[in-house]
Amino acid sequence: MIPEQPSEKMTVSKLRQMKKEKKPAAWVTAYTLSSAEPAQSTHVDMILVGDSGGMVELGYETTNPVTMDEMLMFAKAIRRAAPHTFVIGDMPQGSYETSPRDAVRNALRFIKEAGCDAVKCEGGRRMTKPIRAIVDAGVLVIGHLGLTPQSTASFGGYRVQGKTKKSFEAIIEDAWALEEVGVFAILLEAMPSMPAEQIAFQLDIPVYGIGAGGRVDGQLIIMHDLLGDYQAFRPWFAKCFIPDVEGAFHQYLSQIGDPRKVGRETREDGIRVLRRIAVQRYIEDVRTGKYPGEEYSYPLKAEDLEELKSSRYWKDIPKEPSMITNVPTQVDSGIIVGSSAQGNGSGQEFNRSDVEPPAHLLV
Ligand code: KIV
Numbered sequence: 001m002i003p004e005q006p007s008e009k010m011t012v013s014k015l016r017q018m019k020k021e022k023k024p025a026a027w028v029t030a031y032t033l034s035s036a037e038p039a040q041s042t043h044v045d046m047i048l049v050g051d052s053g054g055m056v057e058l059g060y061e062t063t064n065p066v067t068m069d070e071m072l073m074f075a076k077a078i079r080r081a082a083p084h085t086f087v088i089g090d091m092p093q094g095s096y097e098t099s100p101r102d103a104v105r106n107a108l109r110f111i112k113e114a115g116c117d118a119v120k121c122e123g124g125r126r127m128t129k130p131i132r133a134i135v136d137a138g139v140l141v142i143g144h145l146g147l148t149p150q151s152t153a154s155f156g157g158y159r160v161q162g163k164t165k166k167s168f169e170a171i172i173e174d175a176w177a178l179e180e181v182g183v184f185a186i187l188l189e190a191m192p193s194m195p196a197e198q199i200a201f202q203l204d205i206p207v208y209g210i211g212a213g214g215r216v217d218g219q220l221i222i223m224h225d226l227l228g229d230y231q232a233f234r235p236w237f238a239k240c241f242i243p244d245v246e247g248a249f250h251q252y253l254s255q256i257g258d259p260r261k262v263g264r265e266t267r268e269d270g271i272r273v274l275r276r277i278a279v280q281r282y283i284e285d286v287r288t289g290k291y292p293g294e295e296y297s298y299p300l301k302a303e304d305l306e307e308l309k310s311s312r313y314w315k316d317i318p319k320e321p322s323m324i325t326n327v328p329t330q331v332d333s334g335i336i337v338g339s340s341a342q343g344n345g346s347g348q349e350f351n352r353s354d355v356e357p358p359a360h361l362l363v
Contacts, residue, residue, distance in 0.1 A: 008084075009117075010045050010046055015045070015206050016204075016206060018218070023287070024217065025218030025219075026282065026283040027218065028044050028047060028220065028221055028222075028223050028226065029047070029048045029049070029224075030048075030049065030078050031050070031057045031077070031078070031223075032074065033080075035224075035275075036085075037082075037272065037276075039279060040081060041276055042276055042283055044279065045086070046086045047082055047086070049087060049088065049089050050063075050090045051063040051071060051093070051149075052222055055233075056222065056224040058070065062152070063092070063150060064093050071090065071110075072089075072114050075116055078114075087118075088120050088142060089110030089118070090119070091121050092150075097123070100133030104137045104139075108137065111139055119139060121134070121144065122145075122149075122150050123143075123151070124170075124171070124173070128177050128181050132181040132182070135183065141184065143175070143187070145178070145186060145187070145189070146161040146188040146191045146196075147159065148189065158190070158235070160192070161189075161191045162191035162192060162195040163192060163195070163300060163304055164308075165307050165308055168311060168313070172199050172202065175199050175202075175203055175207070176202075179204070185205050185207065186205065186208070187208045187209070188208070190210070190211040191209075191211070191298065193212065193215045193216075194213070196213050196215060197215030198313070199216075200215065200216040200217050206218065209292075211236075213292060214289055214291075221239070221282060222238060225239070226238070226240065226241050227241070227275060236296065237297065239282075239292070239296050241278040241281050242278055245274070245277045245278050249273065249277055
């Protein structure tokens with residue numbers, strides 16, 4: 001079920017080609033050997049060494065305390081464990097906003113000391129100076145817009161972005177500014193699928209999503225959410241794939257032979273295999289458009305969509321047959337895509353209390 005040979009390493013031109021061909025990219029975060037192994041062995045398109053590692057591996061409450069040295073430790077571990085995968089180092093808070101000089105120095109540490117292929121920076125127009133400096137130094141950069149966890153304080157918490165005309169216009173202007181300074185791709189976090197689709201459609205570079213619905217050029221998920229390995233906070237859009245692969249894991253176990261006959265020391269019969277099967281399922285579901293689908297996308301009310309459509313930046317998108325088949329669809333009930341926030345009544349915010357499933361997911 002899981003291909004054995006490492007595939008060729010991803011390149012920027014392949015990512016662009018995938019966008020053209022409407023083949024969604026599937027990537028994950030990883031921080032240490034245990035998360036790198038399933039990513040590398042299942043041939044994810046890219047690994048993000050996210051500063052989320054500070055929360056899921058080091059126990060910080062937010063990503064803000066994470067340091068460059070901690071990020072480099074994660075990134076080096078990932079490079080050792082996944083030598084064939086395109087690895088992106090996430091610039092932690094304070095490592096690039098301070099000055100273009102700091103930004104270049106720290107980006108180059110990811111490349112030279114940890115062997116990363118690219119770096120990620122949060123922020124749009126207000127960050128173009130440091131980001132341009134990194135690009136000019138010859139380092140590949142992916143931008144991160146929408147909900148940007150390093151500046152949650154300025155958003156008033158973890159709030160879904162891009163739902164209002166003002167918010168959508170700010171994000172697309174940020175995206176154009178980043179494209180102009182030369183980022184190779186953009187990641188959108190926590191926004192409904194239709195405004196995210198507009199941004200993916202209007203940019204030449206690939207636009208990926210984490211909680212941005214199924215109409216973008218690919219998906220990122222935090223490994224610990226995919227595996228259900230971090231319970232303190234899991235946003236609605238993040239699916240735990242373990243329940244889906246329970247049967248496949250049992251079937252695998254039933255086929256690997258009697259431990260009295262197969263060497264107990266070499267028998268692969270544990271969590272390592274389960275992780276791989278789960279990551280493999282995530283990749284398949286992204287490629288076929290099954291994930292995120294409606295269930296793991298943020299909803300948009302009909303009146304909010306109408307307001308968005310009145311934006312000077314909103315474009316008609318010709319509907320053509322797409323590789324991404326199972327994307328969220330408009331329904332008549334006033335909600336455009338169904339999911340979590342619909343159930344908690346606010347439709348705006350996800351936080352720890354959103355860990356309770358909405359009623360429609362309980363049936
Ligand atoms: O640190 C991280 O994993 C991230 C994702 C939330 C996009 O930045």
